[in-house]
Structure formats: structure tokens, C-alpha cells
Amino acid sequence: MISRRVFLHGTGLSALVVAAPSGDLVPNVFVRLDVRGRITATVPRPDTGQGLRTVVALLVAEELAVDPDDVVLEQAPGDVEKFGPQAVSNSTSVRQLATPIRTAAATARCLLVTAAARRWRVPVAECTAHDGAVCHPRRGRLPYRALVTAAAALDPAEVPVELTPPRRWRLLGRTPVGRVDAREHVTGRTRFGLDTRPPGGLVAVVARPPWIGAVPESVDDSATRALPGVVDVVTLTAPGQGQGGVAVLARTTHQALRGREVLRVTWRGGTPRADSRAWLADLHAALPAESPIAGVQQVYRMPLLAHAPMEPMNATAHVRPDGVTVWAPTQDPGGLRTQLARVLGVPASSVRVEATASGGAFGRRIESDPVLEAVACARRAGVPVSVLWTRDDDMRHDSYRPMSVHRVTAVVDATGRPVRRAHEVVTWPLTVVPPFANPAVIRASGDHFPYAVPGEVSVTVRPAPLRTGFWRAVYAGQFGYAEECFLSHLADRAGLDQVRLRRDLLPAGSRLRHVLDAVAQRSRWANPARPGTTRGVACHEDYGSAIAVVAVVDPSARRVLRVHAAVDVGVPLHPSGVRAQVEGCVADAVSTVLGAQVTVREGRVVQSSFGDYGWARIDQAPDVDVVLVPSDAPLGGLGELAYPPAAAAIASALATGAAPVTGMPHGAEVG
Known part of the structure; x- marks a missing residue:
């Protein structure tokens, strides 16, 4: 049983019970039942593809004893005072939201049951909630809609709240439960950031620097302004105002793009001769x-990587005398609202940030540069402006995963097992997050070596020559990759089983x-590898979760055939969502190990689309087998967990039985 006052104090929510003059039952900001019995759940953080909306629906439906389809989902606007932290980062969303949202729904259920018990004049313990109603073995059944007003009138402090114990769960932890928004995605009804078009609004595209760090020196916009539909040109x-450049504002996307084509800009500064091979x-x-x-000893080199979400960066803004409204596929609507209030010098109460659906994020949408571009254009235009990035813009003006070089050394005993280790890392900071210039912060992010081998890890930080930012698993994707590949190399070198x-x-x-042990059993590791195939294994522990991965490859064809993963996230609330997250990480791992990278020549990013950024196609997708290993550990995070071990297991499988290739991981700068 949960004391609701203790719950309020522990979660830091400003108001557990929200006033509802209409008679609706609103136990807190996350759940509302109206007088018609409709259940609405507010999703406080964006769903950037990780399935958070589905988990919220399951949490509420479980505690209110209804079907997930009976829960209407509303996306919360940016407001950290009301909803708490809203950033989708560090695989924290489900971990931090599960208990508050479950408690909100359980509070509503307990209030409804209490209201029914008082109407029937029977003990609360004799009443149960089932299929959207409160039931009693002798009194019958009362639907929630008949109880909402009475429940809302109760003093919540006097009603004990009990969460549904896991042994009685109908939905959480069960399979199969599909995503609640799958049909909308497939049928095109989901409204992404790119779908936002306020009435009377304009479209803007930006002429961006042709080489890294350049700024406009002169602008000849006469040909652009002469085109039909072009409204303005803004430096x-x-x-x-974002990353800088020259924006063309027009009435349609085609007109804006055509205006950018004929715009004449001269550029100065920057590093026009930059080359990633020199970096x-x-x-x-x-x-x-x-x-x-x-x-x-082995040396591993990691290349630049772009985020390349399926939906390129975009944002829409409307700046009015009385306030600002922004629509964006952001990872942090609350933080963005605070930032915009500071940049514009206005109170946060006059800024509204609507988080749209997001076609992928992977760390890129935690940044605000597209929004700042849209706000700057909208202030100038006086009407809503939608800033669109083309795929070329997105690839060549990203905040890239930093390059790094890793030298890993081990003293081995007579059997070839490591007894001491050293891991020396040289890398760049994350330029968009100043604390990540600190070697200690980088090491804390990246180094999660779990094995009983004493040693030391050193980090040297060199100045970043271009914009860098969060990329799935951040530095763990590089540290863990090198450490696990090296451990497999030691095993192969000594003839030991990985x-x-x-x-x-x-x-x-x-x-x-x-x-x-679970993944070894699942993959039948004890049996010899099939002819023509090799195998690799890797482990990783982070975000309060643990995972082990086995990859099976055809080394002659450099093809990943199958990936097995065993995952412990504590109690898996949405098992099919766990599997989907692992599959996404595996797709990233296949892509990066087989050669996807960003290169810079003569100051310019070479890659401009999926045509030359070698992301895995559907015919390169391996079979992915995921086994869940439940435990009594606290709920763990998942969105980034599988990438480091999946990449390392694939690379180790490709290297098994072959001469080690220095720097083989990710194929850095081979093109």
C-alpha cells in the first residue's frame, strides 16, 4: 500500500490531485476520467520511436482494469513545472515515469471503488474493478461513468492506494501486445513535425555553409526575390539562430527550394581544407x-557517424505579440520551452512547445538549432514559418558522433587469459554539451567494463573540429565496442572459448x-559453428540493465546472418517493445560495422544521403532472436543498451579465425 503523501514527496510532483471543477476525476496530471467515463492519459515525454506511448497506455490500462484501446493518449506540451523533466535521454523515460503513472491510474481506480462501496454501503474490500466498471458479488456492476463525479468529490488523502501486484497483471509483462499507434503510422494518420502547416504559414529552407564553420560574407538575393511565391530572405x-546561414521564405516548399537554388552567397572563414583522415x-x-x-595490444579507430533519422530535422514556429508557439519533433519539450523563454527574453508562460510525433531521433533531437531557425524566421515574417531540412542538409550539417582512437593492452597469463589491462582513449568532446569536454565525464559515460581484470582507463580530449553531439549509446558505443572486441581477440589468439x-x-x-548463459543456450553456442559461418559474443551492462549478444556471420560474404540477444531489464513491462528496441540497435550495429561512416574532404561532409551513407538495407537485415531474462532488479532502461554489444559481437564474428585487422571496427576511413 502506498501513502499518497509519501508518493507526492518522493516523485517531486507539484500537485498530486488536480482541481477538476467540471466533475472529472483527475488524480494527477497524468490521468483523467471525464463524466462520460472516457479515460485520457497524458504522455509527459515525447515518443521518438521507442514506444513510450504504448507503455503509458499499458500502465494506465493495467491499473484501471480496462483495455489499452480504451485509453485516449494526449501528448503533453513542454512544461517542466507541471510534468517534471521531459527529456528523452539516457534511456530514462520508462524508468522514471512508470511508478508515477501507475500510481495515478491506481489512485483513480481506488477512488472509483471507494465511491461504489459507499453507494452500495458495503466494505471496499468486497469490490473489484473489471472491464471499466466496479463489481460486487451481490450488488452487481457500476460502470466508471456512473461513479466519476462521486469519486472526484472524495478526499484523496483518505483513500489508500494499492498498485496491482505483478502476479495479477493482465497486460504488463505479457505478450503479444502491439504498439497502440501502429495503425496510425501505417495508414499515414500520424502527424509528424513535417506535417505541421498552420494556416497562413510560410515554408523556409536554409542555404547552409558549403564547408565547415563558414559564415555568409555577402548575399545577392535579387534572383531569389524575383521568383513567384518567395516572400523574404533572412540571414x-x-x-x-541555429547553425547559421541564409533562409529563403516562400509560400510552398517547391518555391523555397527553387529560391535557394538561385541564391548567391559568398562565404568566409571556417576550415575549407579540413580532412577527416588528418583528424x-x-x-x-x-x-x-x-x-x-x-x-x-590492439588499436581501434571509430569514425564519425551521422544520426540520419528517417524524418529530417524540422520545426515550425509562430511568434506573436502575446507569445510563441512551436511545433517540433523534439526530445525535450520542457527544456526547449525554458531555452526559448531565455533566448527571447519572455516569461516561460508565454511560450508553448507542442511535441509532434518524431520520425526517429537517436540523440539529435535533443538539440534546438532547427527550432531557433524557425523562431528567427517567424519573428521576421510575423506569420507561422516551417523550417525544412532536406536529406542533404541533415547529413551534412548534423551533430556527429565523435571520432575516437582506442589502444587496448592486456597482460595475459600462461593460458592467454588477461590479468591486467589498459585502455587509452583519444577522442573529441560533445560540442553541444559543455560538460562532455571533461575526460572524467566521457569516461563515466563510456567505460562500463564489467570483468574481473584490474587496470586503468585514460581519456585524452582533443578539440573537436566540427559540431558533435549525442549518438545512440554515446561514448559507451565506442568504449564497449573496443573492450569487447579486444576480449574476443584475446580468446581467439589463445584458442579460448569466447x-x-x-x-x-x-x-x-x-x-x-x-x-x-541464457544467450549461449539460446544460440546453441556449445555446438560447433555451422560450416561457412563464424560467431562472436559480447556483453554490456548500463542504464540499470544487462545484455549479452551472439552474432552469427558469413565472413566470406561479410553478411550478418543471425543475432541472438538475452536481456535483463528487471521486469519487462512491454516485452514486444523490448524486442523492437533490440532489433533497432542491431540494425545500427550491422550498418556501422559493415562500413557506414561520415568522411570530410576539402572541408565538406562527403555523404549526402542514404545513397552514400551505407546504412543497412532490408536485404542485409539479419534474423534477430531476443530472449527476456526477468529478474527482481529495479526497472532498467533499454533504448541504447543493445548497440555496443551487438556491434562488438558482429565485428568479433567477422574477425574470428582471420588475421586481426587493426582498426577494423566500423571500417573507419577506409573509403
Whole structure:
């Protein structure tokens, strides 16, 4: 049983019970039942493809004893005072929201049951909630709509709240439960950021610097302004107005793009001769002259990576005398609202941020540069403006995953097992987040080495020559990749079994050992690999969760055939969602290991679309088998968990039995 006052204090919510003069039952900001019995759940954070809306629907439906289809979902606008932190980052959304949302729904259920018990004059313990009604073995059944007004009139502080115990769950942790928004996505009814078109609004596209760091020197917009539909040309300055450039505002997308084509801009500054091969050499040269230990050694190089979400960056803004409204597929509507209030010098109460559906994010949409562009254009135009990025814009003006070089060294015993290790890293900071210039912060983000091998990890940070930002798994995708690939290399070098080596180095009874045993059994690791195939394994523990991955590849064709994963996220609230998240990480891993990368030549990003950014096509997608390993651990995060071990397992499988290739991970700068 939960004391609701204790719950309020523990979650930090400003108001557990919200006033509802209409007679609706509103136990807190997350759940509302109206007098018709309609149940509405507010989703406080954006769903950027991770399935948060489905989890919210399941949490509410479970506690209110209804079907998920009976729950109407509303997306919360940006408001941290009302909804708490709203950033989708660090795989925290479900972990931080599950208890508050369950408690909100359970509170509503307990109030409804109490109202029914008082009407019937029977003990509360004799009443149960079922299929949208309160039932009693002798008194019959009262639908929620008949109880809402009475329940809303009760003093919530006097009503004990009990969460439904897991043993009685009908929905949470059960399979199969599909995504609640799948039909809308498939039929095109979902409204993404790119679908936002307020009446009377304009479309803007931006002429962006042709090389890194350039700024406009002169603008000849005469030909642009002469075109039909072009309304204005606006020079944007960084960083207050995004990344900078020259925006063309027009009545249609075609007119704006045509206006940009004939715009004449001269550029100055920046680094017109920048080359990512030189950047990689600089990182390599910054490694200490010697490793702190002598032993078996490998060097791994990690390239730049773009986010490349299916929906390119975009935002729509309307700046009025009385306030600002923004529509954007953002990862942090609350933080964006606070930032815009500061930038514009207005109170946050006059800023409204509507989080639209998002066609992917992967860390990129935590940033606000497209929104700042839209706000700057809308202030000038006096009408709503939708800023659109083309695929070329998105690829060539991203906030990229940093490059890095890793030198991993191990002292091994007579059997080839590591007894001491050193991991030296040279990388760049995340330029969009100043704390990530600190080597200690980078190490805390990236280094999660779980094995009983003492040693040291050092991080050297070099200045970033271009914009860098969060990318799925952040630095763990690089640290864990190098560490797991190296451990597999040691096993192959000594003729040791990759699974057995890891198992021997993990504490008995640990979560990682459990998932490693589970994936070994699932993949039949004990049996020899099939002819023409090789296998690799990797483990990872982060975000309060644990995972082990086995990859099966055809090395001669460089094709990933199958990926097995065993996952422990505590109690998996939405098992099919867990599987989907792992599958997404595997797709990223296949792509990066087989060569997707961003390169820079003569100051320009070479890649401009999926035509030359080698992301895996559907015919390269492996079979993915996911087994869930429940535990009594607290609820863990998942969205980024599977990427590091999936990438390492695939690379290790490709390298197994072959001569080790220095820097093979991700194929950095091979093109």
C-alpha cells in the first residue's frame, strides 16, 4: 500500500490531485476520467520511436482494469513545472515515469471503488474493478461513468492506494501486445513535425555553409526575390539562430527550394581544407608514446557517424505579440520551452512547445538549432514559418558522433587469459554539451567494463573540429565496442572459448553471467559453428540493465546472418517493445560495422544521403532472436543498451579465425 503523501514527496510532483471543477476525476496530471467515463492519459515525454506511448497506455490500462484501446493518449506540451523533466535521454523515460503513472491510474481506480462501496454501503474490500466498471458479488456492476463525479468529490488523502501486484497483471509483462499507434503510422494518420502547416504559414529552407564553420560574407538575393511565391530572405547568425546561414521564405516548399537554388552567397572563414583522415591521424598521434603496461595490444579507430533519422530535422514556429508557439519533433519539450523563454527574453508562460510525433531521433533531437531557425524566421515574417531540412542538409550539417582512437593492452597469463589491462582513449568532446569536454565525464559515460581484470582507463580530449553531439549509446558505443572486441581477440589468439572466457571473468550470480548463459543456450553456442559461418559474443551492462549478444556471420560474404540477444531489464513491462528496441540497435550495429561512416574532404561532409551513407538495407537485415531474462532488479532502461554489444559481437564474428585487422571496427576511413 502506498501513502499518497509519501508518493507526492518522493516523485517531486507539484500537485498530486488536480482541481477538476467540471466533475472529472483527475488524480494527477497524468490521468483523467471525464463524466462520460472516457479515460485520457497524458504522455509527459515525447515518443521518438521507442514506444513510450504504448507503455503509458499499458500502465494506465493495467491499473484501471480496462483495455489499452480504451485509453485516449494526449501528448503533453513542454512544461517542466507541471510534468517534471521531459527529456528523452539516457534511456530514462520508462524508468522514471512508470511508478508515477501507475500510481495515478491506481489512485483513480481506488477512488472509483471507494465511491461504489459507499453507494452500495458495503466494505471496499468486497469490490473489484473489471472491464471499466466496479463489481460486487451481490450488488452487481457500476460502470466508471456512473461513479466519476462521486469519486472526484472524495478526499484523496483518505483513500489508500494499492498498485496491482505483478502476479495479477493482465497486460504488463505479457505478450503479444502491439504498439497502440501502429495503425496510425501505417495508414499515414500520424502527424509528424513535417506535417505541421498552420494556416497562413510560410515554408523556409536554409542555404547552409558549403564547408565547415563558414559564415555568409555577402548575399545577392535579387534572383531569389524575383521568383513567384518567395516572400523574404533572412540571414541567420549562429548560435542564437541555429547553425547559421541564409533562409529563403516562400509560400510552398517547391518555391523555397527553387529560391535557394538561385541564391548567391559568398562565404568566409571556417576550415575549407579540413580532412577527416588528418583528424584521425591527429587523434592517433595524441596517444601516449607507450602504454602503461606491456602485453598484447590492439588499436581501434571509430569514425564519425551521422544520426540520419528517417524524418529530417524540422520545426515550425509562430511568434506573436502575446507569445510563441512551436511545433517540433523534439526530445525535450520542457527544456526547449525554458531555452526559448531565455533566448527571447519572455516569461516561460508565454511560450508553448507542442511535441509532434518524431520520425526517429537517436540523440539529435535533443538539440534546438532547427527550432531557433524557425523562431528567427517567424519573428521576421510575423506569420507561422516551417523550417525544412532536406536529406542533404541533415547529413551534412548534423551533430556527429565523435571520432575516437582506442589502444587496448592486456597482460595475459600462461593460458592467454588477461590479468591486467589498459585502455587509452583519444577522442573529441560533445560540442553541444559543455560538460562532455571533461575526460572524467566521457569516461563515466563510456567505460562500463564489467570483468574481473584490474587496470586503468585514460581519456585524452582533443578539440573537436566540427559540431558533435549525442549518438545512440554515446561514448559507451565506442568504449564497449573496443573492450569487447579486444576480449574476443584475446580468446581467439589463445584458442579460448569466447563465452567461457567472459563467464570466468564475471562474478558468480551476476546479471551479466545470467544473460550470458541464457544467450549461449539460446544460440546453441556449445555446438560447433555451422560450416561457412563464424560467431562472436559480447556483453554490456548500463542504464540499470544487462545484455549479452551472439552474432552469427558469413565472413566470406561479410553478411550478418543471425543475432541472438538475452536481456535483463528487471521486469519487462512491454516485452514486444523490448524486442523492437533490440532489433533497432542491431540494425545500427550491422550498418556501422559493415562500413557506414561520415568522411570530410576539402572541408565538406562527403555523404549526402542514404545513397552514400551505407546504412543497412532490408536485404542485409539479419534474423534477430531476443530472449527476456526477468529478474527482481529495479526497472532498467533499454533504448541504447543493445548497440555496443551487438556491434562488438558482429565485428568479433567477422574477425574470428582471420588475421586481426587493426582498426577494423566500423571500417573507419577506409573509403
